[in-house]
Amino acid sequence: GISHVLTLVLQELSLLCKRDVNGVGMLYDLLRSRWLQALLKIYECLQHYLGKRPVPVTLQARALTREVVELLREAPQSGEIKELRRLLRAPHLKAALLSAHDTVAQKDFEPTLPPLPDNIPENEEAMRIVCLVKNNQPLGATIKRHEITGDITVARVIHGGLADRSGLLYAGDKLVEVNGVPVEGLEPEQVINIL
Numbered sequence: 001g002i003s004h005v006l007t008l009v010l011q012e013l014s015l016l017c018k019r020d021v022n023g024v025g026m027l028y029d030l031l032r033s034r035w036l037q038a039l040l041k042i043y044e045c046l047q048h049y050l051g052k053r054p055v056p057v058t059l060q061a062r063a064l065t066r067e068v069v070e071l072l073r074e075a076p077q078s079g080e081i082k083e084l085r086r087l088l089r090a091p092h093l094k095a096a097l098l099s100a101h102d103t104v105a106q107k108d109f110e111p112t113l114p115p116l117p118d119n120i121p122e123n124e125e126a127m128r129i130v131c132l133v134k135n136n137q138p139l140g141a142t143i144k145r146h147e148i149t150g151d152i153t154v155a156r157v158i159h160g161g162l163a164d165r166s167g168l169l170y171a172g173d174k175l176v177e178v179n180g181v182p183v184e185g186l187e188p189e190q191v192i193n194i195l
Contacts, residue, residue, distance in 0.1 A: 008035060059105045062098045127176070130168045139164055139195055141169055143188050151175075152183050152191050 030036060058064055065088050072085045088091060102124040108165040132139065140161015146153050154163075175183050178194045 059102060061101045061105070065093075074118055128168070128173075130166075132162060132166055132168065134162060134195075140165075143175065143191060144170055145188055146174075152186065152188060 066171045068182070069085055069088050072081050072088075075081055102193040138161060141154040141163040142158070143152055144155040145151070152175045154169055154171050154175070156171050157169055175191065177183060178191055181194050183191050
């Protein structure tokens with residue numbers, strides 16, 4: 001990802017520095033490079049999304065539709081109004097589309113993290129809460145019992161697997177809880193079943 005892009009930037013800079021003593025040509029070439037333009041475009045899109053997340057205009061589209069249908073009933077009956085009333089009263093619109101809209105609009109789909117356990121030892125250096133969504137794919141990591149402490153730890157992270165791609169799990173990480181279940185005293189096979 002980003003480290004690969006940075007490597008390319010450094011390679012590009014070293015090549016450009018050899019050609020141009022003053023640096024003006026180098027800067028010009030760098031700013032015109034296709035990969036930098038693409039990177040800036042991605043950054044721009046991400047900033048736009050973060051600044052303007054789509055928010056539903058209303059949480060109750062079905063109720064609003066019923067109100068509009070009632071208002072249209074009182075309006076002078078033109079062909080367009082009759083067609084609009086028919087569309088708004090159609091079962092597939094009312095039952096499926098508007099119901100789905102209201103359900104989605106009323107939920108918060110941001111990930112929610114469990115509260116930190118109260119019994120964290122004070123000598124612990126750091127604790128991370130990791131949330132990985134597997135979607136029927138393997139985790140891409142193996143676990144083992146630590147020979148001295150007896151803790152369940154990540155034995156290795158398989159290159160290209162979910163854990164590797166997330167960058168959140170590392171070999172040697174101690175597992176305290178999995179899916180809300182404390183793993184202290186469990187066998188690695190039992191923890192695998194929880195995963």
